[in-house]
Amino acid sequence: MPVQGARPxxxxxxxxxxxxxxxxxxxxxxxxxxxxRFAAEGAKLVLADLDREKLEALVAEIAGRGIQVTGVPGDVSREADMQALMDEAVAHFGRIDILIANAGIIPEADLASATVDLWDHTMAVDGRGMFLSCKYAAAEMVKAGKGAIVCLSSISAFAGQKGQAVYGPAKFVASGLTKHLAIDLADKGVRVNAVAPGTIDTPAVAKLGKEGIAKVVAMHPLGRMGKPEEVASAILFLASDEASFITGAVLPVDGGYLAQ
Structure with a gap:
């Protein structure tokens, strides 16, 4: 059955x-x-991930369709890796037009079970990683006087949830960074927006198990999980010139969760 609202x-x-x-x-x-989705839209891609094997497989698959693409393994929480990523993008294609700051982890922990190490690791990946990605991509965009950044936030940045004592605050960082950078970079021609997905059918969510998924799905008025492709469509819009007068926005892609 096709997903309602998706491009058939x-x-x-x-x-x-x-x-x-x-x-x-x-x-x-x-x-x-x-x-x-970006490959299908004819973008030139610079793909990054900590998982070298999966990244190389994806790059090979996309390149096999005649799309210009390169892969750069790295850790978003390491400054040297993010500097190297953006340097590679410029060396390979000459510029950076769009950044999708997507990398993140989703730990499940309440306050009692959360450790300082888990807090620090989550903030390093979800918080510092997004900051570093934006910092070094924006530096190249400012040189050109234009660019679009889309950050991945979450409904957890807006609504309190059980078991999110670490992940939720990290996503507050994502939404806050989006708004502050939007103002900081507006007069330099760079737009910064974010999407806030609800429960999306991804491997990370699958770890919640059948019972856990059923509980969170029940909280979404549309009565189902979202599809990754639906989030990709929202990201595409915000990254495109169709959103040329939109900056500092955090767009929910959440099946109505935050409307309650």
Whole structure:
């Protein structure tokens, strides 16, 4: 059964044709769906992920379709890796038009079970990683006087949830960074927006188990999980020139969760 609201034939619109797009966390879930969608739209891709094996397989698959793509393994929480990622993008394609700051982890922990190490690791990946990705991509965009950044936030950045004592605050960082960078970079021609997905059918969510997934699905008025491709469509819109007068927005892609 086709997903309501999805493009039935996934036909490309050409909205980002020949744009150079850097996507972090590209090997799995929403990052992979975004890479696939951007490839179909004719973008030139620079894909990054910590999982070298999956990244190389994805790059080979996309390159096999005649798409210009390169892969750069790395850790978003390491400054040297993010500097190297953006340097590679510029060396390979000459510029950076779009950044999708997607890489992140989703730990499940309440306050009692959360450790300082888990807190620090989550903030390093979900918080510092997004900051570093934006910092070094934006530096290249400012040189060109234009660019679009889309960060991955979450409904957990807006609504309190059980078992999210670490992940939820990290996503507050994502939404806050989006709004502050949008103002900081507006007069330099760089737009910064975010999407806030609800429960999306990804490998990370699958770890919740059947009972856990059923509980969170019941909280979404549309009565189902979202598809990674649906999030990718929202990301595509915000990254494209169709959103040219939108900056500092955090767009829920959540089946109505935050409307309650």
């Amino acid at each position: 034939d996934n036909s490309p619109s050409g909205r980002i044709q020949d744009k150079v797009a850097v996507i972090t966390g590209a090997a799995n879930g929403m990052g992979r769906a975004t890479a696939e």
